[in-house]
Amino acid sequence: MDPFLNFKISMVAASRCFNILLRCKTTFIFNSSLVRGLGNRVSIPHYRPHNYFTCVHLFCPIVSKIVGNYNSLATQAARDDEGMADEFLNQILATYRNAPNSSKERCNAYVHKLCKAGNLSTAIRLLQSLRDNNIFIPNAYNTLLAAAAERNQIDLSFRIFKDLLVFHGPLTLTCYLNLARACADTNDCTALIRYVKQVSDLAFPNNMIVINRIIFAFGECRQIEKALLVFNQIKGFGCKPNVITYNTILDILGRAGRVDEMVLEFTSMKEAGFVPDFITYNTLLNNLRRVGRLDMCLVFFREMDDSGVEPDLLTYREMIEAFGRSGNTGEALRLFNDMKQRKIRPSIYIYRSLVDILKKAGKVDLAMSISQEMNSSTPDLFGSKDFKRKRR
Numbered sequence: 545m546d547p548f549l550n551f552k553i554s555m556v557a558a559s560r561c562f563n564i565l566l567r568c569k570t571t572f573i574f575n576s577s578l579v580r581g582l583g584n585r586v587s588i589p590h591y592r593p594h595n596y597f598t599c600v601h602l603f604c605p606i607v608s609k610i611v612g613n614y615n616s617l618a619t620q621a622a623r624d625d626e627g628m629a630d631e632f633l634n635q636i637l638a639t640y641r642n643a644p645n646s647s648k649e650r651c652n653a654y655v656h657k658l659c660k661a662g663n664l665s666t667a668i669r670l671l672q673s674l675r676d677n678n679i680f681i682p683n684a685y686n687t688l689l690a691a692a693a694e695r696n697q698i699d700l701s702f703r704i705f706k707d708l709l710v711f712h713g714p715l716t717l718t719c720y721l722n723l724a725r726a727c728a729d730t731n732d733c734t735a736l737i738r739y740v741k742q743v744s745d746l747a748f749p750n751n752m753i754v755i756n757r758i759i760f761a762f763g764e765c766r767q768i769e770k771a772l773l774v775f776n777q778i779k780g781f782g783c784k785p786n787v788i789t790y791n792t793i794l795d796i797l798g799r800a801g802r803v804d805e806m807v808l809e810f811t812s813m814k815e816a817g818f819v820p821d822f823i824t825y826n827t828l829l830n831n832l833r834r835v836g837r838l839d840m841c842l843v844f845f846r847e848m849d850d851s852g853v854e855p856d857l858l859t860y861r862e863m864i865e866a867f868g869r870s871g872n873t874g875e876a877l878r879l880f881n882d883m884k885q886r887k888i889r890p891s892i893y894i895y896r897s898l899v900d901i902l903k904k905a906g907k908v909d910l911a912m913s914i915s916q917e918m919n920s921s922t923p924d925l926f927g928s929k930d931f932k933r934k935r936r
Contacts, residue, residue: 629670648684675707685712696728701727706742715757721761728765740774740777741777744781775789785816795827798828845859857883857894868898
């Protein structure tokens with residue numbers, strides 16, 4: 545019989561005993577009160593105080609025995625799982641050479657089963673045993689990393705992540721996001737930095753790429769303080785931040801609405817000798833636009849032009865929409881014409897946005913003119929297909 549079925553039967557029996565105990569206690573209290581209320585007129589010899597305590601005395605050893613049985617059954621179940629894992633390992637080792645693909649699929653399915661049952665320790669032991677035999681199955685590791693993230697097991701998550709980094713090479717964004725999710729509930733900054741430094745050391749000489757992605761993942765998971773913590777500790781990892789690092793931090797701060805800190809970090813970036821690129825300026829403009837800081841948008845747009853950084857389609861779209869929606873249609877049209885003079889092919893979205901802006905401002909004739917220009921230029925405009933193709 546299944547050991548956990550035995551445990552369930554024992555717990556049902558214990559529950560019934562406990563209910564009897566409660567009834568004895570209630571009956572004793574009720575009849576004791578009744579005796580006191582009636583004085584010496586009524587005698588109830590069948591419900592005496594020692595009956596209740598006798599039940600407690602008898603019941604406690606039962607509970608103790610059941611708990612002991614459960615611990616024993618749990619230990620035995622863990623041993624059974626380990627035994628099954630060892631047997632499965634031997635099967636994989638015996639068949640891997642002749643059928644590597646099917647063996648990998650079987651292993652991933654088995655790891656998924658272990659993770660679903662919450663037996664992550666057996667899963668990692670199995671995968672490391674396979675790794676020791678020069679068999680590395682990335683999908684199984686990814687499955688285990690996702691399960692560890694769900695349970696906020698930071699130690700296990702970093703252990704799995706390091707194995708993936710060393711034996712698999714470049715990792716997907718999902719791996720970084722799962723690592724960040726595993727850290728959601730931790731407040732131990734010292735341990736977090738220690739783990740990230742270990743990852744940085746393993747990733748050398750590409751450690752800055754990995755650190756940038758870890759910072760990005762923390763930002764995506766809305767763990768802003770952890771992202772800033774890692775950013776501020778970069779020099780301690782023996783790394784040097786780059787433009788990508790700063791662009792990531794600027795975007796994290798901007799999306800959080802902390803635009804003053806974003807601008808301050810931008811200043812620090814330039815003081816450190818880094819030259820902002822068009823992504824840097826687009827990040828600034830987009831986040832300043834969202835909070836209505838149009839005055840600063842113009843300042844950075846002019847700085848961008850003065851620095852020799854060419855604005856792109858996204859730059860103009862952000863600026864045109866920002867000024868158009870604020871009612872400054874004149875500036876929106878000036879930017880639209882400036883874009884065309886720079887030979888930047890407009891997108892259909894900019895045309896539609898500008899037409900909508902002009903209609904709301906009551907400039908219907910001008911809106912119709914822009915709409916006709918859009919319709920006549922449609923084959924040459926950037927549209928959804930172009931953006932999808934670009935993302936691929």
